[in-house]
Amino acid sequence: MVQxxxxxxxxxxxxxxxxxxxxxKEELHLQEITWEGLTWLNVEKPTPREIEYLSQHxxxxxxxxxxxxxxxxxxxxxxxxxxxxxxxxxxxxxxxAQVTIPSQVSIFIGRDYLVTLHAGTLKPLTKLFRDxxxxxxxxxxxxxxxxxxxxxxxxxxxxxxLPILNKIIENMDKVEDDIFDAKKRETVKELSALRRDIIxxxxxxxxxxxxxxxxxxxxSRFQREDMEVYWGDATDHIDKMRDTLDECKExxxxxxxxNNSLYSHHTNEVMRILxxxxxxxxxxTLVASLYGMNVHLPGDYGEGYATFIIILVVMSLIxxxxxxFFYRRGWI
Numbered sequence: 373m374v375q376x377x378x379x380x381x382x383x384x385x386x387x388x389x390x391x392x393x394x395x396x397k398e399e400l401h402l403q404e405i406t407w408e409g410l411t412w413l414n415v416e417k418p419t420p421r422e423i424e425y426l427s428q429h430x431x432x433x434x435x436x437x438x439x440x441x442x443x444x445x446x447x448x449x450x451x452x453x454x455x456x457x458x459x460x461x462x463x464x465x466x467x468x469a470q471v472t473i474p475s476q477v478s479i480f481i482g483r484d485y486l487v488t489l490h491a492g493t494l495k496p497l498t499k500l501f502r503d504x505x506x507x508x509x510x511x512x513x514x515x516x517x518x519x520x521x522x523x524x525x526x527x528x529x530x531x532x533x534l535p536i537l538n539k540i541i542e543n544m545d546k547v548e549d550d551i552f553d554a555k556k557r558e559t560v561k562e563l564s565a566l567r568r569d570i571i572x573x574x575x576x577x578x579x580x581x582x583x584x585x586x587x588x589x590x591x592s593r594f595q596r597e598d599m600e601v602y603w604g605d606a607t608d609h610i611d612k613m614r615d616t617l618d619e620c621k622e623x624x625x626x627x628x629x630x631n632n633s634l635y636s637h638h639t640n641e642v643m644r645i646l647x648x649x650x651x652x653x654x655x656x657t658l659v660a661s662l663y664g665m666n667v668h669l670p671g672d673y674g675e676g677y678a679t680f681i682i683i684l685v686v687m688s689l690i691x692x693x694x695x696x697f698f699y700r701r702g703w704i
Contacts, residue, residue, distance in 0.1 A: 400425060405504050407511045410518055411485040414501045416492035426487065431455065432480055440478040440489045447579045449590055455482040456590055458522075460583060462529045463536050463576045464493055470565060472536060472572045477529070479522065483594055486518045488525065496528040519595030523602050526584060530609050533577070537613055540569060544620060544627070551631050559631055567624050574617045581610040648704060655690045659683060 400422055405412045415422050423437045436457040439445050450457040458481065461474035475494050480487040490497060503510040514524045543566055550559045588603035660683070698704045 403501065403505075405501070405511070405515070407504075407515045409484055410515050410521070412501070412504065412515065412521060413485065413487045415487065415489040416498075418489045422489075426480075430480065430482075430485075430487070432457070436480070443476060445476065445478075447583045449583055449586060451590060455480055456594075458583070458587070460526070460529070461576050461580060462494060463533055463573050465536055465539070471569050472540075472576070474576045477525075479525075481518050481522055481591065481594055483518060486521050494529060494532065496532045497525060500525060500528055517594060517596045519591040519599065520597075522587070522591060522594075523599060523606070526587070527602070527606050530584075530606055533613055534609075537573070537616060540566070540573065540620060541616075543569075544623060548627055551627060551634065563624065563628050563631060567621075567628070570617060570620050570624060574614070574621070577610060577614050577617060581607065581614060584610060644703075648698065651698075652691055652694055655694070656687050659687055659690070 401416050401418065402422060402425065403414045403416075405414075415426075418440055420441070423440060426432055427434065427437055431454050433450075433452070436450060439457075439459065445459045447461050448459050456479075458479040460477045460479070462477065463472045464475040465471075466473045475491060477494065477497065478489040488497065488501075492498060500510075500514065504514055515521050543562075547559055547562050547566060550562065584603070585607045588600055591599075695704070
């Protein structure tokens with residue numbers, strides 16, 4: 373028999389049958405599924421009212437409950453006699469900040485219950501809870517015991533990291549093409565944003581691996597079967613992501629060095645051309661200055677265009693001679 377309760381539809385029950393008073397349940401973001409003695413209580417966007425409800429109906433330490441409202445916690449596992457308190461961070465791309473940010477999930481796990489508290493931004497967790505609400509097959513598959521349900525949640529959230537990582541790799545390939553495209557030289561900002569994204573992603577994944585690697589040991593008392601292989605597979609996925617991020621970090625540093633070299637080479641080419649032009653124009657300016665003086669100069673006699681023609685010929689000879697000299701020296 374399945375019991376599914378929503379805060380705005382019916383009374384919420386704990387496994388021991390305790391009722392939440394009718395006058396205090398309104399506006400609580402609580403959803404509950406009970407299946408074969410296992411209760412999954414899901415809390416989206418927790419507030420002090422939900423925390424107060426948990427403190428009254430579960431044996432949770434008040435410091436752990438306070439941590440659920442804090443967004444600056446590090447991933448960790450707190451071990452108690454009756455339950456475990458787990459804090460995990462998973463990467464989530466923020467369109468507003470244009471960078472990957474951590475999304476926190478707080479989990480309480482006991483022998484016959486599992487409580488998840490999160491901001492509702494992690495779609496796999498929300499979808500998994502909805503599937504278990506609507507389909508008996510999903511409950512049979514995922515809610516075998518509290519330890520297995522925890523694994524299913526963590527495994528889905530880890531798989532959710534892969535599309536974000538693939539997007540970073542796609543952006544990196546695009547930036548690499550832009551670097552070698554002569555028409556797209558404005559890649560410094562893209563490289564900087566991509567590097568920041570990779571650093572942020574690595575900062576989230578690294579501590580997550582440490583916590584997940586110890587979950588198999590700490591949750592063994594809440595499991596009905598040996599789950600070493602399952603947790604080992606989840607840890608292996610995190611290791612692969614971490615190795616890929618390390619490789620991406622090396623590639624982005626190499627691309628940054630390449631981009632700087634190309635910019636330096638392009639700048640040197642421009643400076644070389646400008647230096648040649650300035651050097652060529654220098655004697656022409658000298659000749660023009662001389663013939664601009666109010667004195668008698670060679671060719672300055674009679675009327676007509678003789679003086680102008682002489683100036684052009686002299687300037688052309690000087691320019692041609694300098695260009696020939698530069699060519700023989702290999703400067704151009």
